[in-house]
Each structure stands twice: as structure tokens, then as C-alpha cells.
Ligand SMILES: Cc1cc2nc3c(=O)[nH]c(=O)nc-3n(C[C@H](O)[C@H](O)[C@H](O)COP(=O)(O)O)c2cc1C
Ligand code: SF4
């Protein structure tokens with residue numbers, strides 16, 4: 186066995202921290218000063234898109250509006266991702282502290298955790314956590330009311346504009362950005378939407394400071410990250426690791442010794458084949474990930490994997506715009522046709538072009554990211570798709 | 573007022589007569605009646621002062637909101653890649669052996685409906701499924717039968 190080269194950390198689930206004291210510290214420090222600290226920390230959103238969190242909070246703080254909202258995005262639907270569930274199950278109070286911090290900094294008085302219906306089993310537990318926290322928040326002299334909102338089985342509601350429509354009681358259909366939620370979010374008011382893990386990182390930065398936080402990870406991908414590891418692994422589960430390792434390092438630690446590909450970032454992410462393991466960095470400078478790492482060994486058919494992803498996208502596309510609605514169907518029918526020899530091999534190149542078109546012609550990130558998995562699987566495993 | 577109308581009126585009192593309450597109200601109606609009937613949709617529309625077509629249009633967007641009668645227990649087996657690699661079809665076969673339903677079907681006594689669903693966020697413990705709000709993981713053909721036998725007794 187090679188010695189482990191991945192760097193473990195333990196900040197997200199660390200217990201027994203006096204967050205009231207942390208909040209007092211930040212209140213003494215000042216709002217603008219903390220925003221600078223957050224920007225300096227390099228924290229980028231953990232929901233996948235990686236927008237700088239400090240900047241997002243700064244934009245909402247700058248808005249002149251008596252009503253502002255804080256929304257925690259707990260819709261976690263990306264295949265292979267289960268870290269937000271783990272956080273809410275085991276460290277919900279940290280999420281609530283992170284949201285409280287966001288509320289204090291931006292001047293929001295109300296917040297919501299939008300959680301997927303698949304996680305309804307946590308409802309009672311989360312309500313208790315919220316009730317318990319109310320006292321702590323009040324004791325700090327902060328006015329912040331928190332509630333839970335449940336989704337109803339739609340992956341697209343993880344997209345922030347779709348999520349907001351869903352909260353408002355509409356179909357979860359994304360809208361074009363701009364306007365961004367920071368200016369026109371929930372009920373058209375300035376709104377912070379952050380991922381569960383992002384809020385936890387924000388309160389960690391409040392606790393340990395940007396300087397300590399920046400010691401973790403790389404320049405483009407600072408701090409610590411939860412990875413959801415599954416598939417053909419020697420160990421599956423949630424692991425908190427520094428960002429910036431190569432896929433090779435990851436595979437040496439988690440693979441089963443026969444890894445042929447790793448899908449980084451879920452169905453919307455990229456498939457990395459064995460030959461590229463050593464020079465592919467996991468992080469914003471290489472392959473970004475919301476945390477999903479799915480490992481495939483050589484017994485797996487990548488055709489089957491691609492088909493499974495396309496069925497997922499075809500079902501979850503909201504159907505609002507043509508490139509995505511028709512594109513996902515055509516890609517799925519297309520690989521079936523090539524497999525059955527109803528279309529020549531060269532048809533795959535037509536399909537790659539279609540996936541490319543979807544990348545810029547689709548309205549939201551769902552349609553735009555179908556080409557990631559499609560392109561990387563078809564290019565690297567062409568033989569498996571054809572024969 | 574019928575029982576259903578009365579129930580929905582109380583929900584509207586509880587959540588407020590505003591559009592933002594729509595999903596929360598539908599969730600409770602489905603908990604109670606297992607699906608969203610025409611009567612429920614009309615009553616919700618009246619309480620929230622919106623067209624019934626809008627209630628229907630919104631509800632049908634979401635996979636967990638059924639507008640056709642469902643079993644008391646809705647089983648949703650994860651079909652996404654990791655559970656697929658972990659042989660989700662064995663789970664579906666085991667359910668068929670016990671209940672004689674395939675994905676998309678409901679038992680004749682109206683007790684169980686079966687569907688495929690997408691990733692449940694339990695991949696590392698797959699194959700996984702939901703029965704109503706409860707999650708079940710690390711399933712085997714034997715364990716899924718044990719679980720269902722318990723539900724049959726309820
Ligand atoms: C199709 C789609 C699904 C998404 N699903 C999620 C999700 O489940 N959770 C999440 O935090 N962000 C999700 N996002 C990203 C959000 O739109 C948004 O960028 C994010 O919540 C912002 O928070 P962050 O900056 O803390 O990451 C999704 C985006 C797209 C396009
Ligand atoms: S890209 Fe797909 S999911 Fe996004 S708005 Fe268009 S149809 Fe809907």
C-alpha cells in the first residue's frame with residue numbers, strides 16, 4: 186500500500202465550539218471588516234458554481250432594502266452527492282450559525298432552509314435545532330427568524346432562481362440571470378443563496394480567521410472540502426479533505442486498485458480517465474466539484490454510465506427551453522442508435538456538436554453542463570459507446 | 573363544506589393565504605390523502621384566491637406531487653448510477669416477488685405504489701429507497717422484503 190498523500194482535515198464536524206463567542210468577536214470587529222476577511226479567505230461557494238462568498242454577502246449588504254433574505258440551499262440532488270445531508274444530520278447548528286452570521290452581516294431578518302423532500306425524515310430534528318437556536322440568536326440581540334421549506338422531488342430546484350420560484354409557490358423553472366438573487370431574489374428582494382457547506386465554512390472562517398483558513402488547499406481552491414465518495418472504492422462515505430490534490434492521489438487513497446475512471450462533480454461534472462489521473466487537479470484550477478466523486482473500476486461499462494446520466498438529465502430537465510429539452514432526448518436516442526448500429530460511428534461527432542450547442546444555447550446550468558459528462562465520456566471511452 | 577374542504581381551509585389558516593404557502597399546503601394534503609384530487613386543487617385555489625389551473629400547473633411540475641390516486645405507502649427506489657452499480661434491479665425484483673407491482677404500478681388493495689426515483693443522497697450506502705418520508709439504505713433482496721412485511725402489517 187502506498188502511503189496516504191491526501192490531506193485530511195477536521196473542521197466541518199468539529200464539535201464544542203462556542204459560537205456565541207465567535208459571533209461576539211465578529212460584532213466587535215465590524216461588518217465591513219468581516220466581509221473583507223471573508224473575501225480574503227478565498228471562500229468560494231460549495232454548491233458547485235464557486236462564486237466568491239464574501240463578494241456575494243457584500244453585494245447584498247450594499248442593497249438598500251428593508252427586506253432581505255438568507256436562503257440555505259439544501260436541495261442536494263447532484264448524483265453522487267450526500268455531504269449536505271450529513272452536515273444537516275450531524276451539524277445543523279453550524280449551518281444555522283452560518284446563516285445567522287450572514288443575516289447579521291447583510292441586514293436580513295428572515296431566512297429559510299430549502300431542503301429536498303427526500304430528506305424529510307430530518308424534519309423534526311431540524312425544527313428542534315431551529316427552536317433551540319432561537320434563544321442563542323435572541324441572546325446576541327440579533328433579529329433573525331428561520332424556517333424550513335420543502336421541495337418536492339425536482340433536481341432543477343437546486344438552481345437558485347428555480348429554488349426561489351419554488352419557494353414562492355411556482356413551478357421550479359429557472360429564469361435568465363441577471364437579475365441575480367443578490368438584487369432581486371425571494372419576493373424580488375435582495376437575497377443570499379448559499380449552499381449548506383458554504384454557510385458552515387463562513388462560520389469556520391469567523392472562528393479561525395482568514396489567515397489560518399488560507400493555509401488549507403491551494404491558491405485557486407482555498408480551504409477544506411467535503412467529498413462524497415462512492416462507487417468501486419476501498420472505502421465509501423464522506424471525507425473532509427484539502428482541495429488541490431490530483432485525481433491520482435485521490436484514487437490511490439480511495440480506489441479499489443482497478444480504477445478506470447472517476448466522475449468528478451456528479452452527472453454535471455467531468456469523467457477523468459486513468460491516463461489523466463496524474464495531471465488532473467481536483468479544484469477550481471482543474472476539475473471543479475461540489476463534492477461528488479464516483480469511482481468506476483474496469484468491470485463497469487461507461488456506456489451504461491452515460492446512458493444513466495442522460496436518463497437523469499432527460500427526466501430532470503424542466504423542459505422550458507428547447508436546446509435542453511430536445512437536446513437531452515436526442516443525445517439519449519443518439520447513443521442508443523449508435524449502439525444498435527442504426528447510425529454510423531461518426532454520428533457520435535454530430536452528437537458531440539449538439540452537446541456543444543447545448544452548452545451555450547441552454548438557459549441554465551442544467552442544459553449547459555450535460556455536455557461535460559457527455560463530451561468527456563464519449564471522447565475518452567468512444568470504443569465502449571460504439572461496441 | 574366537505575371534510576377535504578374543511579381540512580384545506582385549516583391549512584390555509586395555518587400557513588397563510590398567500591402563494592408562498594402553496595407547496596407547504598400541497599405537502600400536507602398529500603400526507604393526508606396520498607394524492608392531490610381535483611376537489612383538493614379546487615379548494616386550494618379558492619383558499620389562496622388563484623386559478624385552479626395554476627394549482628394544477630404548479631403541482632404537476634413536481635414528481636412528489638401526484639394528481640392520481642396513490643398507494644398509502646409510496647416506495648421510491650433509486651435508479652441513479654451508484655445504486656444501479658449496486659444492483660437496484662434486484663431490489664425492484666424482490667419488491668415484485670412480494671407485492672406483484674412493477675415501477676409505475678399500485679397494488680390492487682391500494683396500499684403500495686412503486687416508482688423509480690433519482691439519487692437519494694445515500695449513494696455510499698446504496699442501493700437505497702424511500703417509503704413515504706423514510707429512507708432505507710444498504711438494501712438486499714432479503715432486507716427489502718423484511719421492511720415491506722412490516723409495512724403490510726400496519
Ligand atoms: C441544475 C442545477 C442544480 C443545482 N443544484 C444545487 C444544489 O442542489 N445545491 C446547491 O447548493 N447549489 C446547487 N446549484 C447551484 C446554485 O444555483 C447556486 O449557485 C448555489 O446554491 C449558490 O451557493 P454557493 O455559492 O454557496 O455554492 C445548482 C445549479 C444548477 C444549475
Ligand atoms: S437548460 Fe434545461 S433545466 Fe435549464 S431552463 Fe432550460 S430546459 Fe430548464
Ligand code: FES
Pocket residue numbers: 264265266650651652653654655656690691692693694695696698699700
Ligand atoms: S445513486 Fe442512489 S442514492 Fe445516490
